[in-house]
Amino acid sequence: MEDAPQKDQKEPASEKKDKLGAAARKSNQKPEKNSDKKKARAPKTPQNTKIAFNKDIDVDFKEPLDDLSKGTIKAYRAHGSNKMPSSLVAFICDKTLTPRRQATIKYSKIFNVSLPRFVESGKIFVPSEKEERFCFIYENNFGKKLLPPDHPQAALAFRPDDVMSNIVKPLIKTIIELNNKDMVHGEIWPGNMFHSGIGAGEGIKLGDCLTASASSLLPALYEPVERAMADPVAKGRGTLADDLYALGVSLAVMMRTADPLAGLTEAEVIERKIDKGSYTTLIGRDRFSGAMLELLRGLLYDDASQRWDLEDIEAWLDGRRLSPKQSSKRIKAARPLIFANKKYTRPELLATDLHKHPEETARFVENGELHQWVDRAIEDKGIKVRLEQVEKDLALLDRGEGYNKRLAAFLAVGLYTDSPIFYDNIKFLPSGFGKAMTTAFRRGENIQPFANAMRHVFVIPALRYKKSGNLTPILTKFDSCRAFMQQTNIGFGIERCMYVMDVDCPCLSPVLDKYYVSTPEELMRAFEQVCSQDKPQSLIDRHVLAFLSVKDRKNVEPYVAELRSKEAYKNILGQLQTFATIQSRARLENFPAIAHWFADNLTVVFDKFHDAKRKEFLQAKVEKAKKIGNLSQLSQLFEDPLLYQSDVGKFQQAAEQFKKLDAEKEKIETKLKDKNGYGQELGQQTGSVVAMFLSFVIILITAYVTLVKG
Amino acid sequence: MAKKKKSKQKNKKNNKRKKLGIKLMLFLFILVICMILFLPSTFVVVIGMLPTLVIYIFDKSENKNKSFTVGAMNFSGVFPYLIEVWKQSGSMDLALGYLQDPVTIIVMYSAAALGYGIDWLSRLFISSVVKEKAKMRIKRIQSQKEDLIKRWGQKVDGTIPLDREGFPLEKDMGSKD
Numbered sequence: 104m105e106d107a108p109q110k111d112q113k114e115p116a117s118e119k120k121d122k123l124g125a126a127a128r129k130s131n132q133k134p135e136k137n138s139d140k141k142k143a144r145a146p147k148t149p150q151n152t153k154i155a156f157n158k159d160i161d162v163d164f165k166e167p168l169d170d171l172s173k174g175t176i177k178a179y180r181a182h183g184s185n186k187m188p189s190s191l192v193a194f195i196c197d198k199t200l201t202p203r204r205q206a207t208i209k210y211s212k213i214f215n216v217s218l219p220r221f222v223e224s225g226k227i228f229v230p231s232e233k234e235e236r237f238c239f240i241y242e243n244n245f246g247k248k249l250l251p252p253d254h255p256q257a258a259l260a261f262r263p264d265d266v267m268s269n270i271v272k273p274l275i276k277t278i279i280e281l282n283n284k285d286m287v288h289g290e291i292w293p294g295n296m297f298h299s300g301i302g303a304g305e306g307i308k309l310g311d312c313l314t315a316s317a318s319s320l321l322p323a324l325y326e327p328v329e330r331a332m333a334d335p336v337a338k339g340r341g342t343l344a345d346d347l348y349a350l351g352v353s354l355a356v357m358m359r360t361a362d363p364l365a366g367l368t369e370a371e372v373i374e375r376k377i378d379k380g381s382y383t384t385l386i387g388r389d390r391f392s393g394a395m396l397e398l399l400r401g402l403l404y405d406d407a408s409q410r411w412d413l414e415d416i417e418a419w420l421d422g423r424r425l426s427p428k429q430s431s432k433r434i435k436a437a438r439p440l441i442f443a444n445k446k447y448t449r450p451e452l453l454a455t456d457l458h459k460h461p462e463e464t465a466r467f468v469e470n471g472e473l474h475q476w477v478d479r480a481i482e483d484k485g486i487k488v489r490l491e492q493v494e495k496d497l498a499l500l501d502r503g504e505g506y507n508k509r510l511a512a513f514l515a516v517g518l519y520t521d522s523p524i525f526y527d528n529i530k531f532l533p534s535g536f537g538k539a540m541t542t543a544f545r546r547g548e549n550i551q552p553f554a555n556a557m558r559h560v561f562v563i564p565a566l567r568y569k570k571s572g573n574l575t576p577i578l579t580k581f582d583s584c585r586a587f588m589q590q591t592n593i594g595f596g597i598e599r600c601m602y603v604m605d606v607d608c609p610c611l612s613p614v615l616d617k618y619y620v621s622t623p624e625e626l627m628r629a630f631e632q633v634c635s636q637d638k639p640q641s642l643i644d645r646h647v648l649a650f651l652s653v654k655d656r657k658n659v660e661p662y663v664a665e666l667r668s669k670e671a672y673k674n675i676l677g678q679l680q681t682f683a684t685i686q687s688r689a690r691l692e693n694f695p696a697i698a699h700w701f702a703d704n705l706t707v708v709f710d711k712f713h714d715a716k717r718k719e720f721l722q723a724k725v726e727k728a729k730k731i732g733n734l735s736q737l738s739q740l741f742e743d744p745l746l747y748q749s750d751v752g753k754f755q756q757a758a759e760q761f762k763k764l765d766a767e768k769e770k771i772e773t774k775l776k777d778k779n780g781y782g783q784e785l786g787q788q789t790g791s792v793v794a795m796f797l798s799f800v801i802i803l804i805t806a807y808v809t810l811v812k813g
Numbered sequence: 814m815a816k817k818k819k820s821k822q823k824n825k826k827n828n829k830r831k832k833l834g835i836k837l838m839l840f841l842f843i844l845v846i847c848m849i850l851f852l853p854s855t856f857v858v859v860i861g862m863l864p865t866l867v868i869y870i871f872d873k874s875e876n877k878n879k880s881f882t883v884g885a886m887n888f889s890g891v892f893p894y895l896i897e898v899w900k901q902s903g904s905m906d907l908a909l910g911y912l913q914d915p916v917t918i919i920v921m922y923s924a925a926a927l928g929y930g931i932d933w934l935s936r937l938f939i940s941s942v943v944k945e946k947a948k949m950r951i952k953r954i955q956s957q958k959e960d961l962i963k964r965w966g967q968k969v970d971g972t973i974p975l976d977r978e979g980f981p982l983e984k985d986m987g988s989k990d
Contacts, residue, residue: 711980713965713966713968713969713979714964714965715963715964715965715966716964751978751979754965754969754979755979757961757964757965757969758965758969758971758979760957760961761958761961761969761970761971762971764954764957764958764961765958765970765971767950767954768951768954768955771947771950771951771954772951774947775944775947775948781940781943781944781947782936782939782940782941782942782943782944783936783940784874784876784878785939785940785943786932786935786936786937786938786939786940786943787874787876787878787879787882787932787935787936788876788878789935789939790878790879790882790931790932790933790934790935790936791878791881791882791885791932793882793931793935794881794882794883794885794886794928794931794932795881795882795885797885797886797889797931798885798886798888798889801889801892802888802889802892805889805892805893805896806892806896809893809896809897809900810896810900
């Protein structure tokens, strides 16, 4: 995956296709190659199916609550003790969807009878999946589901008066409360509504909205046209206007007597909404009068700026009758444009289909057919001005491989500024790009289009055409990600972009595939379990470093050079120092299993020492430290840079000494070869001294005897 | 200037040689005078020290240690007769008497032989001691080298090409298999 940006220019399209997707799948499948290892890496758990979420809550995985489950998000009965409510429900999040963890705090502060009471959230081991999942626990007083999930396009034929008293008022109050806490629900539709079962919608309650990103589980029917066009997970953060639109559609579905959209596909529903407007599309032949008509018209305006806001609704609830605004009509061309054998009179519909035929789009632009159509058949200056600007900005596009796809995406935004960006086979709203990318990665889908979208400049000017919202933060993110994509080093690349673009994304390292890790602290604890059961080759891989670089940049940055080093000893020390810093910064408990893993993998570091005595000394210290599990203590053993310098210096001295000893030995051996000569001179000198001494003594004695005695 | 300096140096050398020559001449002159003045002693010394002279002639070592050893012992054999001659005020008769006595010659020459023996024995003993010592040193060097290898690894012996940090260079670098 790291090579993808570099090789992009050289490889043919056929070879490059699915490259990132393949890499993603490969990295995901890596631990699966060895099923034993996979089992071993699963978090430790008791064998029974009743899992303790915490000391007060148990989740019973033998008791699924199918009525509350939402597709891949399963609900199970949970039991509370002590101060907790006894009847609880646990929603187990889908592995591929990112839960709204940041919204949890806001949600927990809301006390509203029409919202399920939030109790707890956190990780839990799911026995059937043999892995950790994120889970939300609510009080189990939902009631009956208003609409089965497999019938999103239905007609409940509720009486308007019942709807007014039982549903509209409590739900409006709920939306106001959510808005006061600066959050949207994102999943308002009858399939996620519950009631007491007595009367039409009495005791209405909205279902969970935290288990997946906003709108990702909301059927397209309940979304405004622009959001409905985007991929479910690529809709980004919703707005109050979207919640109100969803409420409007829900009310229409509840009150209408027949479903005018029965049998239509999502794309056909969207097309009809564009053509006829949402209200007409949803209501069909039903006729409402008075207050309800006003509310429905107000909530179902396709133009978000015209749609009723909370002030309008409060005024309406107070009994003021607001004159219905005329729905702003969408632009329609005087004559159709034939594109890919299909007639188009609405620029919006053309914009949504351009990406399906990029070569045709390029031809249309080059022969000026599109320009002519917009110029002559459409009486809207806005589109003309935008198209001229787009044609000028085409110069910014990279003319390399995939130009036609970029051109189609660029042009679509020019024709329909509120639409998602249609690029290759992905359809995303700017703020939903990150979640769409991480979801695609987790599902093992091709993520090459996401990589290309970040690598090429076209997204940034395309986003500038958009009218809605403050796009500065997302533009900054795209700009940063483009820079990250240029770099292939560990810590950069598409992995870094994933965590930058989707801040809630858990760590997607293959080593941690059975764990839910969303903070550096959780990462440490997950690795402690991994290391206690298995011996992974490396702890910090591309995903872990990218994850830490985003979540804990200050603590990781000093060791990035070591972590990128190809020298094994530097890399392992970098990993140790990173974990030691996290442990001491967060004042975490000891991690003996991680310490053991490091102790086993420090061989390459010991090999860097020349001095066997020093090695033995350090090994003894490591053995001692690993039993405690204090990584800082372990790391400190190798932190002193003089440790290595003095070792090298002393080695050089030893080598010098060895050389001298060799020379001395050679010299002695050469002398010894001269059997007759060696030691002769010294012998003669000694003989001279002895003879001199003897001679002196004899002379003295002779002199004494002769001269004194004689 | 340079020529002047060279000529000055030559002059100095010539002066030195002249001075040495004068000193030697003076010494020889005094020696000859002494030998003439103490003729009996001269006879005893010359005849008695003949072995030393022979050894000196055949001793080709630089320091002439053997000549020195033999000479010292030879002189200790000559000295008792020399002192007797001095005691008799340098009597020529006595000197000749001693020289004609075979015992005197035997004593003098035996002393020289003793000196020769000392030289031979000391050479034999000392050289074997030195050789043993050298062998011991070689063993000690070998053991020190082994210790160094044990502590610092085989690479310390300098036979493997090392990088700046003292680690073996990659063998395969640049090689084509």
